[in-house]
Amino acid sequence: MSIVKLARPEIQTMKPYEAAIQIDDTVRLNANESPEISPIGNFRRPLNRYPEVRPRGLQSKLADRFGCAPQQLLVTRGSSEAIDLLIRTFCAAGQDNIVTPTPSFSMYWHYARIQAATVIEVPTFAENDFAIDIDAVLAACKPSSKLVFVCSPNNPTGTPLSKDDIIRLLEGRDGKSAVVVDEAYVEFGSEGSVIDLVDHFPNLLVLRTLSKALGFAGARCGAVAGPEGVIRLLNAVQSPYALATPVVECVEDALAAEQLALAEKAVEKIVSERERIMSAIESYAFVSKVWPSQANFFLARFRDADGVMQHCAKNNVLLRHFGGALSDCIRITVGSASDNDCLLRALDTLTES
Template sequence: MSVLDLVRPDLRDFAGYSSARRAGVGGTVWLNANENPWPGPVDAGQGLNRYPQPQPAALRDALATLYGAAPEQVLVGRGSDEAIDLLVRALCRPRIDAVVIASPVFGMYAVSARLQDAPLVDVPLIDGADGFAADLDAIGAAALARGAHLVFLCSPSNPTGEAVPLQAIAALARRLDGRAVVVVDEAYGEFSDQPSAVSLLATHPNVAVLRTLSKAHALAAARIGTLIAAPELIAVLRNCQAPYPLPTPCVTLALDALAPASLVRTRERVARLVAERERLRVRLADVAGVRRVYRSQGNYLLVRFDDTDGAFARLLAAGVVVRDMRANPALHDALRISIGTPDENDAVIAALHTERAAA
């Protein structure tokens, strides 16, 4: 069974919008896209008067090399959010094909499912002595029972920080072969010691992997996300994508960030963030009122407090903004703290120690 059998039947042969840049023709006088022939006053030589390539070959090649994939397995879009939305819209018929998640987790999976009116099936993470963990047996059973076409695994998971073992992902993909696509969201993969699930694609065509330049590569504002999947699925999603998803300045920034010298610096910064993550985890565990600090393979820590209201207020009073997780019932006493610079992390500790002194 092909992964294309999981695509909505009405979209399997959908050609999408044939933009001027997808026509595949070449020339020196470009009069096929109703563009302004003169660069604008803010152009600075970037050619912003011309529409960009939908999937620039140089960027696809660079990302394929970075992630250990083939260019035809790569779709580049506006952050991981666009890829999540495309997957749900292309694979899930409204009110029929379900999406499986394991909460607490990144909220865009549920948002995209709701916008598509796809049934959402939640198999909550298990909070144990070693931290949160996904119940992959229950996830597989729920996917089969509810007719899911998509299963989202966040690894490392946001906000809980745990990674899903590669062997377990492979076992789930085998169980769901021909029934669902297992999407592994590796937005924080650079901060983890877990090998990438991209290595599973050769033997498990129903595995897809999300990556991004927003986190480790410090390009959150450029909105460059990547989906790595079977070429036939990538081709379908390209036809469902907006005509020009990648602004030329963002592509230029991404290529600069993927140059060898930039990658060396990125790896150095990742190592520093991982070291700071562990330093902050140890320091937080010694703060009065901190009930639990979860180990994390991302660039953040999930922390439970005896008095979360007070901790949150004290941090804000010190100018430190963290993510309030209390709206999630499983995290009613928790805050997620991104790892900052050493000085920023020290500010977190200082604010919370102030809370202890005032108590």
């Protein structure tokens, strides 16, 4: 059953912004642009002109890469923007909620708060390797739960969710909630994407990003894939001209076959480094647990997490420390071999102090 009817009623009837038409080789006096072309930058498209309202070429390329039809995908400013668009499209302020396992990616809370949507948290537990309990997620949902966010592999735990579990969640919330599967780190794991399920489950939305495996965090580019009707709504909500010309051109270049082959090699290196530093870190006496991870980071529990953070910072190595249930844990991003050696050298001196 289509989930378009779950969107805020005023969004369901909204039309996309009507931008000035853009036709090459015409005298363009319809968009209050400058006729002057700046010598700054070396782009294929002139920067005095607005970019396309939606970058259609890039949309096709990304759809191809991720495995869906172009009309099932919206290009966004990082997948962060997609989270924001989804919450604004589906949640009426002060009325609706999102459901998500915790701990998870803090942007779900951030954008929910901006939209005055509440967050129903479903705890996962360290003793259970932070496995997501699908029955508990389903039980936590209410009629006003418009979106269920599951991150797989999850940030900051590195835990993946199986395709079977995702299907159970989709079936359990059929016609009642959109299930948003955030695949920011999917390339580093073995579960693979569930984007192929978009054709079979009308309540599935999948988030992808170019910030992690492709190494283009600075370009701010991501995508949301899902049913055409929902993509149309998100398109109406997204700012016109959201993707700047330099970004579109840089990402088009990043999607060339030889660049993708390099990115694939980089992922292999990161995965092998992940295994190397995880086992090195496990061997320190002051580390009590390292959780398995399918991402480009992992979570470890330290006897004195604050002390480790300070010691590493003094040694020029920055790590990520969270509060609450994870206050004794640190999330470690897998860097280059030499970055990782810096971390291990810093930790070696902690053993000696």
